[in-house]
Amino acid sequence: MDIQLTEEQELLRGSIQRLLRDQYDFDTRRKIVATDEGFSRKHWNAFAELGLCAAPFQESSGGLGGGPLATMIVMQEFGRKLVVEPFFETVVLAGGLIEDAGSPALREAYLPQIMAGESIWALAWAEGRSRYDFSNVTTTARRQGDSYILSGTKAAVIGAPWADRLIVSARTSGGPRDRSGASLFVVDRHAPNLHLQGFKTIDGRRAAEVTLMNVQIPASQLLGTEGEGVAALEACRDRAIAALCAEAVGAMTELNSSTLEYSKTRKQFGVALGTFQVLQHRMVDMFIALEEAISLTQHLNLSLAAREPHGSKLASGAKTKVGYAARFVAEQAVQLHGGMGMSDELNVGHYFKRIASINVQFGDPTYHLMRYAQQNESGVSSDAAFAAASN
Amino acid sequence: MELSLSREDAAFRDEVRAFIAENYPPEMRVPNPETDLTKEQMLLWHRILHRQGWIAPLWPKEYGGPGWSITQRFIFEQETSRAGTLPPLAFSVTMVGPVIYTFGSDAQKQKYLPRILSGEDWWCQGYSEPGSGSDLASVRTKAVRDGDHYIVNGHKTWTTLAQHADWIFCLVRTDPAAKAQSGISFLLIDMKSPGVTVRPIITIDGSHEVNDVFLEDVRVPAENLIGEENKGWTYAKFLLGNERTSMAGIGRSTRYLNRLKQIVKTEIAADDPSFGEFIKDIARVELDVLALEATELRVVAQMSRGIDPGPAASLFKIRGTEIFQRITDLTHQAIGNCGLALREHPVSANHFMPGPDYGHTASEKYLNSRKLSIYGGSNEIQRNIIAKAVLGL
Numbered sequence: 001m002d003i004q005l006t007e008e009q010e011l012l013r014g015s016i017q018r019l020l021r022d023q024y025d026f027d028t029r030r031k032i033v034a035t036d037e038g039f040s041r042k043h044w045n046a047f048a049e050l051g052l053c054a055a056p057f058q059e060s061s062g063g064l065g066g067g068p069l070a071t072m073i074v075m076q077e078f079g080r081k082l083v084v085e086p087f088f089e090t091v092v093l094a095g096g097l098i099e100d101a102g103s104p105a106l107r108e109a110y111l112p113q114i115m116a117g118e119s120i121w122a123l124a125w126a127e128g129r130s131r132y133d134f135s136n137v138t139t140t141a142r143r144q145g146d147s148y149i150l151s152g153t154k155a156a157v158i159g160a161p162w163a164d165r166l167i168v169s170a171r172t173s174g175g176p177r178d179r180s181g182a183s184l185f186v187v188d189r190h191a192p193n194l195h196l197q198g199f200k201t202i203d204g205r206r207a208a209e210v211t212l213m214n215v216q217i218p219a220s221q222l223l224g225t226e227g228e229g230v231a232a233l234e235a236c237r238d239r240a241i242a243a244l245c246a247e248a249v250g251a252m253t254e255l256n257s258s259t260l261e262y263s264k265t266r267k268q269f270g271v272a273l274g275t276f277q278v279l280q281h282r283m284v285d286m287f288i289a290l291e292e293a294i295s296l297t298q299h300l301n302l303s304l305a306a307r308e309p310h311g312s313k314l315a316s317g318a319k320t321k322v323g324y325a326a327r328f329v330a331e332q333a334v335q336l337h338g339g340m341g342m343s344d345e346l347n348v349g350h351y352f353k354r355i356a357s358i359n360v361q362f363g364d365p366t367y368h369l370m371r372y373a374q375q376n377e378s379g380v381s382s383d384a385a386f387a388a389a390s391n
Numbered sequence: 392m393e394l395s396l397s398r399e400d401a402a403f404r405d406e407v408r409a410f411i412a413e414n415y416p417p418e419m420r421v422p423n424p425e426t427d428l429t430k431e432q433m434l435l436w437h438r439i440l441h442r443q444g445w446i447a448p449l450w451p452k453e454y455g456g457p458g459w460s461i462t463q464r465f466i467f468e469q470e471t472s473r474a475g476t477l478p479p480l481a482f483s484v485t486m487v488g489p490v491i492y493t494f495g496s497d498a499q500k501q502k503y504l505p506r507i508l509s510g511e512d513w514w515c516q517g518y519s520e521p522g523s524g525s526d527l528a529s530v531r532t533k534a535v536r537d538g539d540h541y542i543v544n545g546h547k548t549w550t551t552l553a554q555h556a557d558w559i560f561c562l563v564r565t566d567p568a569a570k571a572q573s574g575i576s577f578l579l580i581d582m583k584s585p586g587v588t589v590r591p592i593i594t595i596d597g598s599h600e601v602n603d604v605f606l607e608d609v610r611v612p613a614e615n616l617i618g619e620e621n622k623g624w625t626y627a628k629f630l631l632g633n634e635r636t637s638m639a640g641i642g643r644s645t646r647y648l649n650r651l652k653q654i655v656k657t658e659i660a661a662d663d664p665s666f667g668e669f670i671k672d673i674a675r676v677e678l679d680v681l682a683l684e685a686t687e688l689r690v691v692a693q694m695s696r697g698i699d700p701g702p703a704a705s706l707f708k709i710r711g712t713e714i715f716q717r718i719t720d721l722t723h724q725a726i727g728n729c730g731l732a733l734r735e736h737p738v739s740a741n742h743f744m745p746g747p748d749y750g751h752t753a754s755e756k757y758l759n760s761r762k763l764s765i766y767g768g769s770n771e772i773q774r775n776i777i778a779k780a781v782l783g784l
Contacts, residue, residue, distance in 0.1 A: 128746065131663065131727045155745055156728040197743045202733040202754045209745045268526035278771060334761050338524045338769065339549045339601075342594045342762050349595030353733075353758065356723070360730045370664035 003298050009073055012066065015050055016077040024081045026347045033084060033204040039162055044085045048117020053091050061099055061111050068239065068304040072246040072297065079250020082350055084205050086120055089159040092243045093236060094121030094167050097184065101224035101232040106186065110165075122163040122189075124154035124210050125233055132363035134169065134233040137182045139212065141170035148172075148185060148222065150215045158361070160208035161198045163189045168212070169229050182230050184223040191215050203357040204350065237362050238315040242304050244358050245297040245318050248326040251351045251358075252290045255333040258348060259283060262337055279336060286332055289325035296321055313375040316368040323358070323365030330355040396466075403463055407470040414439050415476050423752045424477045425759075426598040427738050430513070430555040437479045437510040446508050447484050454492045454500065455508045461695040472642025482551070483507045483514040486630050487560045490577065494618040494626050503558075503579070517547040517561035517580070517604060518627070525772045527562070528571040528624065532606060534563035534578055536613070541565075541578065543586075543609040549766070553589050553602040556582050561606075566621050577623035579615040580606070596758040597736040631768065638767065639707035640715055641684045647718045648676060654725045654749055669725065676717055683710045702780045705773040712763035712770060723757040726750035733758075 005013065023043060032040045047053065055070040057063020064070070071092055078087060095114045098106055113119040130136040139152025150170050160166065166187045174181025187194065193215045196208035224232045260283060263274035273279055300318040303311045330352040334341035341348045359365060396404060416435040421427040440446040448464045450456030459467065471478065488507045491499055506512040523529045532545020543563055553559065559580050566574030580587065586609040592601045617626055655669045687707065690700045723730045729746030733754045744751045764770045778784045 126728045131659065131665075133663075156731050158731065197745070199732050199743050199745060200735060201731045202758075203731075207731060207745075209743070267522075268524060268529070270526075276771075278774075331761065334595075335764055335769070338765050339519065339762075342601075342765065344593040344595055344597070349758075352761075353595060356754075356757070357731055360724075360728060364665075364724050364727075366668045366724065367665050370668060374664060 003302065005069075005073075009066070009069060012055060012070060013073045013077065016052065016074060019046060019050060020077060020081045020083070024083060026082070026350075029082055029084070037162070038200075038204075038206040039085050043083075044120075045117060047085060047087060052087065053095075053117045054115035056091065057095065057099055057111065057115060061107060061115075063111075063115060068242055068301045071239070071243050072301040075243045075246035076250040076253075079247035079354070080254050082204075082251070082347070082354055084203075086122070086159040086162055088240070088243055088247070089123060089163070090114060090119070090121045092239055093123040094165070096239045097123070097167055097223060097232060097236050100235055101184070105220065106223060110186070119164040120159070120162050121165050121167065122157050122159040123236075124157040124160065124166050124168045124187075126155045126157070127153065128155050130155070132367050133177070134230045134237075135179045135182060136177050137169050137171045137229075138176050139168065139170040141172050141183060141185060143172070143219070144216075146219050147216050148219060150185060150187065150212045150217065152212055154210040154212075156207055157210050158201060158205055158207045160189070160196055160210055161206045165189055166210065167223060168210075169233065170212075172226050174227075179230050181227050182233075183226045184229040184232060185217055186221040186223055187212075187215060187217055191217065201357060203354040205357075234312065238304060238312050240362050241315040241319045241368075242297070242301045244361060245293070245300060245322040248322050248355060248358050249290070249293050249297050251354055252286075252293060252326055252329045255329050255348065255351050256283075256286050256290055259286065259333045259336050262340075266338075273336070282332055282336065286329045289329050293322045293325045313372060316363075316372040316375070319363060319368040320365045320372060323368070326355045327359060327365075396462075400462055400466060404466045404470060407467055408474075410443065410445075411470060411474045411476060414443075415474065419477055420475075422734075422738075422748070423755065426596075426600065426736065426755075428477070433477065433480070433555075434510045436477055440479060441509055446479055446510075447488060449485065449489060450492065454488075454504050461691060465691045469642055472640070473645060475643075475646050479510075480513060480552070482516050482560075483510075483512065486516060487514045487558075487579075490560070490617060490626050490630050493629065494577075496614075498614070499579075499617070512557045513552070513555050515550050515553040515556035515559045515582075515604075517550060517559045519549045520546060521548055525769050527627070528575065530562045530564055530575060532561065532563045533567070534565050534576060534611070536565070537610075539613050541611045541613060541616070543578070543580065543606045543611055545606050547604040547606070548601075549592070550589075550602045550604045551600055553582070553604050554591065554599070558582060559587075559604060560617075562623055562627055565623075569621060572624040574621055575623040575627070576620050577617040577626045578611055579617065580609060580611050584609050584611065586610075593736075594759065594762070596755040597733060598755065598759065599736065638704070639683055639687050639711040641680065641687060641711075644680050644711070644714050644718060647715070647722065648673070648680060650749065651718055651722050651725060654722060657747070657749075658725055658727060669721070672721055676714060676721070679710065679714050679717075683707070683714065686710075702776050705768075705776045705780075708767060709770050709773050712760075716760045716763060719753070719757045719760045723753045726753050730754055730757075 051064060052074050054063045055066040059065040098110050125134060127138060141148040141150050154168060166189055168185050168187050169182050170185060171181055172183045193213045195211045198206055198208045201207050263279060264272050266273045296318045300314050303314050333348050334352050337348050340346050418432060419436060444457050447456050448459055448467050452458035484507060491503050518527060520530055534541040534543045559582055561578045561580055562575050563578050564574050565576040586607040588605040590603040591599045592603060593599055652673060659666045659669060690703045694700055729750045730753060732745050734744060734751060735742045
């Protein structure tokens with residue numbers, strides 16, 4: 001039931017698979033995660049040399065024109081190998097925002113270095129009280145001559161300790177939960193008065209709480225229209241969800257195959273675990289969950305590629321359904337591996353943790369279930385309706 | 392939910408409640424007592440209960456138990472778990488102690504029981520092996536008789552808190568020719584014996600609770616055998632029954648559920664579309680807890696009338712673990728973006744954790760609680776037990 005990939009897409013997939021097979025086994029990944037920095041510049045450069053960082057961007061931007069399907073292919077393979085390098089943060093989130101909302105000047109300034117793998121980015125939208133609501137922004141950006149002055153604290157910015165630049169949402173007008181009035185800014189991560197408090201994430205990455213105390217940036221670093229940051233972030237979230245769903249599919253694929261393999265080799269009571277009917281049925285349900293997740297993920301990515309009007313509603317639907325499916329598969333994979341599933345040594349628990357993390361990023365399955373339901377209700381595909389219903 | 396208590400029992404409950412409030416060591420109130428305390432800190436409450444004569448509610452009075460009725464024991468369990476006290480080490484008090492006073496020799500009783508009660512000896516459980524999880528009767532660790540000793544060789548795994556242990560009680564195979572269950576013996580091994588090696592196993596939450604224990608030509612005095620040679624399976628099953636009775640975990644689930652309610656109230660605005668879903672999910676779990684608690688009370692009432700509860704322990708284990716897993720899952724969801732963070736182990740004040748204190752252990756609890764449906768006989772095995780013993784299938 002797979003979509004037919006083009007020859008180019010097959011080549012892309014094949015080249016990633018070869019690279020990861022040769023250079024990114026689980027032991028290598030474990031060593032990368034344990035380093036001080038927490039990711040591997042060597043591997044990052046290898047990904048860039050392969051053209052992955054340029055793959056999704058339009059040819060008019062200097063990219064390879066692969067669009068959402070290229071991202072899907074990369075993320076699915078990265079999900080299978082639990083790649084920690086910040087492709088998602090740099091290319092999908094920041095690159096996508098700059099290409100989608102940035103002025104020609106910003107696109108020219110930043111897209112070439114992103115596509116070349118020369119700079120690493122992180123997206124700082126969340127705050128302590130924001131939960132999954134982009135419009136809940138208290139960080140402020142005050143215009144002062146040719147500059148903006150940013151102040152506030154952004155929470156749980158994944159990849160911030162690795163980043164050269166951040167995209168920060170801050171309020172240029174309006175009240176704390178107003179949909180309009182939030183704006184996006186490109187901020188140098190090493191700017192004076194910008195401080196990071198780093199921490200490790202559940203899935204082996206590095207993140208930080210980012211505090212800005214009167215950080216001055218040139219007005220030219222405003223990304224998109226002033227006051228329209230929420231709409232830009234919503235479009236970014238659709239792309240992010242499509243990518244995360246693909247990554248989840250990759251992780252689920254590995255979990256299902258290792259669980260099946262284990263059930264054939266592990267013997268208890270003189271027989272293989274896989275001979276117990278209750279476990280057979282469990283694994284059938286895991287198989288069905290994966291098939292549905294693959295289908296919805298492909299459907300979503302095709303819809304985004306075709307810029308279909310209901311893409312955003314579909315994104316919430318996929319985040320919900322794939323999220324629940326991935327959690328089910330992850331929990332059962334641990335359960336069926338028994339004690340081994342609990343150990344840090346085996347990769348199963350690490351897939352579990354990546355899936356737990358995916359289910360938090362950009363909104364949990366429940367949040368998106370409600371967003372999907374609200375859009376059903378109102379018959380429109382806009383967050384304005386969701387926001388109106390929430391207020 | 393409360394048992395309808397007699398005046399004496401109500402007075403007992405008040406006494407227990409007051410004792411905990413006055414005596415529970417404040418230094419044991421850390422974010423995650425199961426992983427954040429040193430051995431000495433873990434033993435503080437144990438020693439206080441020992442001085443009070445309350446350390447071993449299950450034990451008969453002649454061996455140092457308090458001589459409580461079934462109802463009093465239940466009240467004590469309920470009060471201590473509701474108050475969030477760290478239970479005394481189960482492997483010592485709940486597991487090996489009853490095996491020793493039920494099946495051990497007089498010499499063994501005199502040697503081991505007082506030191507279990509006082510906390511001088513810390514015990515761990517040598518049951519699981521790499522090839523023997525759910526199928527415990529397939530243990531391969533061998534004990535070969537050599538004069539007054541057994542020579543033990545094997546590999547035990549998932550051994551909880553073996554890094555602190557003075558002793559390990561082991562299932563060992565003494566008759567390789569016999570059928571699975573019948574060639575097993577129950578042996579007590581001094582962890583300081585030459586040939587015993589402990590290797591940490593780090594779990595997915597980053598903590599060090601469990602270990603591999605390697606036994607290489609360990610010489611164990613024959614007097615450390617419990618009961619008869621090759622009868623170990625009987626003692627092991629007796630012990631596993633004890634392990635599962637405490638698994639309903641009503642007190643703990645109630646505590647975590649109350650905390651979850653507070654977190655949801657603080658974290659999620661009433662006009663957030665997810666708020667209604669959380670309210671429903673919490674209500675569902677609360678009803679699950681209520682139903683399990685009512686079942687537990689029913690079983691306690693039956694037991695005090697002398698009726699054998701049968702495999703009720705399996706029911707408690709299944710539902711108790713499923714409920715607690717669900718609560719930790721919902722708590723992890725409730726803290727939103729902060730759920731991306733995971734505390735580093737060993738715990739240090741130097742590590743920054745984002746968000747309010749109540750969220751700092753949510754990720755590790757969610758991860759760690761996955762073990763509950765696996766250990767102590769997986770939930771699949773518990774369902775098999777009920778299918779066989781209750782439904783007669």
